[in-house]
Amino acid sequence: MVFGPASQLGVGLFEDTEPVELLPGRSSEEVETVIRAVYRQVLGNAYVMDSERLSVAESKLKEGEITVREFVRQVGRSDLYRSRFFDTCPRYRAVELNFKHFLGRAPDGYDDMKLHSKILDEKSFEADIDSYIDSDEYSSAYGENIVPYYRGYKTQTGKKMVGFTHMFQLLRGASSSDFKGSLPGKSPALNKYVIQETPLAVVPPSGGSDGWSFQDTALGARSRHGVGASSGGKVYRIEVTNYSSKVVNRVSKFRRSNKVFLVPFDQLSKEYQRIHQQGGVIASITPIN
Known part of the structure; x- marks a missing residue:
């Protein structure tokens, strides 16, 4: 259930759009729609030039050699994603964006941040990306062939209300970009609020609040x-x-x-x-x- 009028909270487009799924017997146009949806979600609504697209991974998806989940993994582990959302970002900003891009929600608290920080320290960037995509939560929410989508702006069973309020700090309407044009820029949007599990005011973007x-x-x-x-x-x-x-x-x-x-x-x-x-x-x- 969405808290308040979706249009006023800046999430009307997400609420009115059905999840994108790659179905058996799909046409080439439908596969292309899935590819665009993955880039839009995983890269935070940022523009992708033709030269930046993952042509090999796209070809494998079109031929049915990999699932949507594996295509999401390829985009997440790519140099394109790493250069935009890891190498140039503080760690806590990178982690909160990973939660948004791959699980469609904000971090749920200090334990979430600590877990992924530990993976980055002890393993690698690629292993951390895998930890989101291979999680039970990802499987339950998206399975093999649904493109990840934003879920954190809805109240969810088993999730803390504090995470719901934090999602609105990461999701500022359908036209915002996590690469360019977001309010926090390269700085964490949540940081201490996640660690201390402090709820924040749900503030609509300017276009939705008169x-x-x-x-x-x-x-x-x-x-x-x-x-x-x-x-x-x-x-x-x-x-x-x-x-x-x-x-x-x-x-x-x-x-x-x-x-x-x-x-x-x-x-x-x-x-x-x-x-x-x-x-x-x-x-x-x-x-x-």
Whole structure:
């Protein structure tokens, strides 16, 4: 079951699209559809040039010499995948993307991260890719001839709700790319949140939420705001939306912008009044230290 309207959460296309399966008696066009779906899923919706395609593995799939699972393995173990999502990424970013690309979900917690980090330390990159594809979970979800697809945005029996919230940090709509254009870039999107099993707010992409969405602000940002802690040692993070400019006679008048303010406790009441005077709507106030 999807949590909330799929279109507003940015997963409408995934919810409305049936899994791609290679069936007996398939036509050459159907095989080509499967090949494109594998590249799209395993390479995180990134563009693949003709010169980068795995022609030998594609030929074997077309001839029925290998299954879809084995074609997924070939793409995952390829230099193309390694150069994009392993050699140039920090380890935790590589692991969280592997979970997304091969199992269709976010890591379930520290044990997931630890297991794959151990495989990388003691064995190899190729062995780690195999560990996803040879897992019981992969077999149960996709079998031999279904192209992996995103499952983590749905609540699942036996899976922690924290992993469900984390999936939305990795899946930002059908047009995003894990190679270029994703918000985290090469940095981990989850990192400490997975290790500490901390749930995160499910934040829609901008296109699904009337033009605004909040992004987390690093705790160190308080120094950039020039904010120090009060005598009580507390600094509060205020998230504001619908924050509109009162200035006229300009080319643009911004609306529905989201802002984050870091405020000492003794200035909280004053900041609260200022925000409301300027038409802002406070979405949340949380302590950050």
